[in-house]
Amino acid sequence: MTDSRAVVLWGEVAAHAASQGRRASVADVCAVACRSARLDGSWLAAARNGEPDFLMCVTDLVGEQLAELQLTLGDGPAHDVLASAAPVLAADLDDEEFSRRWPAFTPAARRLGAGAVFVFPLIVGAIRAGVLGLYRTSAAPLQDGQLGDLLILAETATVMLLDSGRDHAENGNGNGVGLDGQAPDLALHRIEIDQATGMLTVQLGVPVAAAFARLRAYAYAQDRRLADVAADIVARRLRLHRDPGQDGGS
Amino acid sequence: MDTDLLSDTFVDLADTMVADFDVIDFLHVLTDRSVRLLAASAAGVLLADPRGELRVAAASSEQVGLLELFQLQNDQGPCLDCFRTGQPVTADLAARAQQWPRFAQAATQSGFRTVQALPMRLRDQVIGALNLFRAEQSPFDPAELRIGQALADVATIGLLHQQNVRRRETLAERLQAALNSRVAIEQAKGKLAERLGIDMDQAFSMLRAHARSSSQRLTDVARAFVDSATADFPPPPRR
Numbered sequence: 001m002t003d004s005r006a007v008v009l010w011g012e013v014a015a016h017a018a019s020q021g022r023r024a025s026v027a028d029v030c031a032v033a034c035r036s037a038r039l040d041g042s043w044l045a046a047a048r049n050g051e052p053d054f055l056m057c058v059t060d061l062v063g064e065q066l067a068e069l070q071l072t073l074g075d076g077p078a079h080d081v082l083a084s085a086a087p088v089l090a091a092d093l094d095d096e097e098f099s100r101r102w103p104a105f106t107p108a109a110r111r112l113g114a115g116a117v118f119v120f121p122l123i124v125g126a127i128r129a130g131v132l133g134l135y136r137t138s139a140a141p142l143q144d145g146q147l148g149d150l151l152i153l154a155e156t157a158t159v160m161l162l163d164s165g166r167d168h169a170e171n172g173n174g175n176g177v178g179l180d181g182q183a184p185d186l187a188l189h190r191i192e193i194d195q196a197t198g199m200l201t202v203q204l205g206v207p208v209a210a211a212f213a214r215l216r217a218y219a220y221a222q223d224r225r226l227a228d229v230a231a232d233i234v235a236r237r238l239r240l241h242r243d244p245g246q247d248g249g250s
Numbered sequence: 251m252d253t254d255l256l257s258d259t260f261v262d263l264a265d266t267m268v269a270d271f272d273v274i275d276f277l278h279v280l281t282d283r284s285v286r287l288l289a290a291s292a293a294g295v296l297l298a299d300p301r302g303e304l305r306v307a308a309a310s311s312e313q314v315g316l317l318e319l320f321q322l323q324n325d326q327g328p329c330l331d332c333f334r335t336g337q338p339v340t341a342d343l344a345a346r347a348q349q350w351p352r353f354a355q356a357a358t359q360s361g362f363r364t365v366q367a368l369p370m371r372l373r374d375q376v377i378g379a380l381n382l383f384r385a386e387q388s389p390f391d392p393a394e395l396r397i398g399q400a401l402a403d404v405a406t407i408g409l410l411h412q413q414n415v416r417r418r419e420t421l422a423e424r425l426q427a428a429l430n431s432r433v434a435i436e437q438a439k440g441k442l443a444e445r446l447g448i449d450m451d452q453a454f455s456m457l458r459a460h461a462r463s464s465s466q467r468l469t470d471v472a473r474a475f476v477d478s479a480t481a482d483f484p485p486p487p488r489r
Contacts, residue, residue, distance in 0.1 A: 005301070085434075086427035089419035097417070121426075125433030126476035147422060148301040189305050189324075191317055191436045195450060198440025202481045208437060234314065234440070234450075 006152050009036065013156065027057040029157045030132070034059055036153070037146040039118070039134045043067040045078065046130040046161060047122075052078045056130070056161075065112050066135055069105060076105035077119040078131045087120045087154075089147075092139035115139040120154035122161060125194055127209045129161040162213050196230035204242055214240060218247060252287075256397065259283040263404055267411060272467040273424075274431045275458065276408045277308035281380075284401050285310045288394050290382040291362065294320045295370075295405055296329045297378040297429060300422050304329055305429055307378070312439070312454040315360050319353070320381060327353035329379040332367035336376045338399070339367040340389050363387040368395070368402040372410070372421060380405060431469040438472035445481040460484050 012032045017024035030042040041063035045052040053071055058064035070076035077088035080101070090098050093115060099106045109117060114135040122129040132154050142150065193215070200211035218240060219229040232238035240247055262283060266276050281293040294309040294316070306320040323329040327350050328339040343363055347354045357365060364384040369376050380402040382390065390398065409424055435457065442453040457475070461468040464484070471484075478485035 084427055085430035086423045089417075089423060091417070091419060095417070121430070123430055125430065125435075125437040126473045127437075141418065144300065151299070151301055151426075189299075189303060190321065191306060191432075192314075194433050194436030195440035195443070198437035198442075198476060199444035201437075201441050201476070202444040207479075208476050 005148065006156075009149060009152050010156065012036070013153075024160075025057075026157045026160050029153050029160065030057050030059050033132065033134060033150055033153045036149045037118075037134065037142060038136075040136045041066075042132065042134040044122075044130060044132050044157060047082060047128045050082060050128060052082055052131040054130075062112050062114065063133070063135065066109055066114060066117065067133060069108050069112070073104040073108070075102045076109075077102065077117055078133060081119050081121040081131055082123070082128050085121055085123050087118065087151075089142065090117045090119075091141035092116060094139060109135075113137050116141075118142060118150065120150060122154060122158040124158060124162070124212060125197075125208075127162065127212055129158050129209070132157055159216070162209055163216055190227040190230065192230040192234045193226060196233035199233055200240060203239055214244070217244070221247075255287055259287050259401075260404075263408075267408060270467065271408075271411065272431070272461070272469050273409055273411060273428045274308055274435060275461065275468040276411075277405060277428075278310075278458070280401060280405050280408070281308050281310040284380065284382060284398065287401075288382060288390065288398055289384070290366075291385045292316050292383040294381045295378060296320055296323065296333075296381060297370075297409070297425055298333055298376070299425060299429060304333060304378070305432070307428055307432055312451040314450060315356075319357055319360060319362075319383075322353050322356055323381070325352070326350045328365050328367035329381050332369050332379045333376050336369050336371065338369065338395065339365075340395075341365050342387060342389065344387070357383065361385050364389055366390050366395070366398065368398050370402045370406045370409075372406055375421070377406060377409070377421065377425065431472075434469055434476060435472045437476045441476055441481060442483055445483065456483070 013024050013028045016028040016031050026044050030044050034042050041060040043058040043063040044056050046054040046056050055067050070078045081088050115138045117135045119133040197212045201208050219226040266279050277295045284293040292310050295307045296304045297307045304324045332339045343354050343357050362383040366382040368380045370378040439450050439453040461471040475485045
């Protein structure tokens, strides 16, 4: 049931990209996220050195201002979500909890016209890829189905960012396009994928984000399910090489 | 029922819930004590994320085969039934081969004959399940089930630790944080297992022992180790 929802949402992302005449990117994820959860705008920032400070896309001016505000002020939900690895679901910014948590951000966001702000970490365990933020002008909670959709879309954006490579994100060339624009394999919630990612940091001598990207790239190149490749690595039936060319096609 | 063991268990659990405790570590203690208290062979806590997917949060042993038994229940098995109905599920695995073909076969191959799932509830919502296995063909008796349910309730309380549950969003936020912690711990297990040529269960024990001895949260130890540029363990302090 979960998988089929991911497929539906990916279809919407791909259709949005096609309507813009481009390959699917995180900008399309932002647009679909707004539409699917009936929100007024969104932004997506990639993280460098643990701070969500590289703005990759915005859907509107208020979304852009909300993102910029947090960079300028140094407080706000985007900082919290990377630190806690949990989403912030601020359904009513007038709730005193939020003016206490973000004394600078909250009144400024209200002045920009935001009534509710929802920010999702783009995180896989220790890998911090960025944040996806959304707002609406009125105060209202997300419905359960909307929350589930946003979590799926946040995962989609996460793998797009990681598949496209951090180097691109850091020098501004990448826009979070996944492997050949294909639907990302979102079967992320298998512990052997996480274990294999950790093992690959040692096998390949690379940072964890790169290890995750290599695991996915290998599965894609071999046309195998990510979880199956990961299980082979965990069972020590498969090792990857520092030079991707040596991984072979057998 | 051993009442000394029972009171020790709840004292231990309360002791673990100090300020800023690590929820995954806490749930691990809870599964470990559940095994001893309820004469079980293995125990696990599964949490339902807001998409309705059941994910492993903690287990009494980190052996790959046991974790797979929990993972399988995202598709079929007593925890999925328990999550959907909100009711405890007691099962003799031999009698459920038709109902849960993949799960029953895998559990039997792992040496289990009896399985029990107990719901973790918050108000009217089921947020996960405590899962118990026995090698013997012997169902949990009513007294054991009451204790088991109390442990499942404590697991729910632990998950919501220190949080003001006034906002309905708090639960979803806590769940995602716990699940993300678990992912970081799995990555750290993989890195350590590869570095030292040990199995995942041993790697988990080392991570946990280091967290204890250095008074750090297990999740923080895991993240710092995975983030570290070297594979040395414990990781050198950051400059």
